[in-house]
Amino acid sequence: MSEGQIVLSRLTKHYRGVRAVDELSFQVEAGRVTGFLGPNGAGKTTTLRMLLGLVQPTSGEAAIGGRRYVDLAQPIRTVGAVLDASAAHQGRTGRNHLRVYCAAAGLPYSRADEVLDQVGLTAAADRKFKGYSLGMKQRLGIATAMLGDPGVLILDEPANGLDPEGIHWLRGFLRRLAADGRTVLVSSHLLTEMQSLADDVVIVAAGKLIRQGRISELLQTVSRSRIRIRTPRLAELAAALTAVGAIVETTTAGTLLVEGIDQATVSRTALGAQLEIHDLGTDTPDLEQAFLELTSGKAAIR
């Protein structure tokens, strides 16, 4: 096992009546950027908080390099995390904010300037936090996480508030960290955003694992094109198409998604069975749609 490997084994957290995280198991490897994806309320933050020893699991385990966070010999040099980029003293400058952390962790003040430079905040180092934009706050959060030069970086929704240029910067920054051999775990509720940031993806919904793998493979499996049909006779047409060899899915939006046969066969079959079709088209799901389909019905607020 590498020092930077993150392993979750049947990790579970129940709050009163809510299974925030439900027997969640997955691994995150060093040298790659891994996106941790799920709709609002999927349990991402709770998972990250358990990984960082901030929330006690109901059952199961989360380990970094084979150890629980609380058992790490040098946590600040092992893991850097940003869970809430808005959590800083409003009246403090960026540099002083970082120096407070340096002092607490026994690091030299020079580290504050090094990480400010790394995240491109040197010019704003002496401005107060309350005047920072959301993007600057995100950068300062990442700078704080980098203070101990950790091998593992965990960021909760780091792209929130970043403009396209900021996202571009974040992508390059996370890529460089991964290329150095670090483990980078980044949460988001937006698949399209993750597509540009991550190599691998772990998708959760309602506290459970939905899918894990390389993002390139995920895209291949979800971006196949299908025939989309609108009809008032959903069940009957689905049965008729299945009988001629189609693979048919009924969407929650009340349409059929069909593959395995062509459009001519669809209309011939519908005609033969005297079933009306109101709309017939090709459906190539974009990533947002793919994510919604993968997590559909599991995204309800709990």
Ligand SMILES: Nc1ncnc2c1ncn2[C@@H]1O[C@H](COP(=O)(O)OP(=O)(O)OP(=O)(O)O)[C@@H](O)[C@H]1O
């Ligand atoms: N301290 C708590 N007490 C009770 N319920 C909680 C607590 N923390 C989280 N929950 C519940 O657990 C579920 C998962 O929440 P969590 O914040 O982990 O999800 P998330 O995937 O990070 O969502 P978001 O993308 O909205 O931040 C939600 O239903 C939430 O209301």
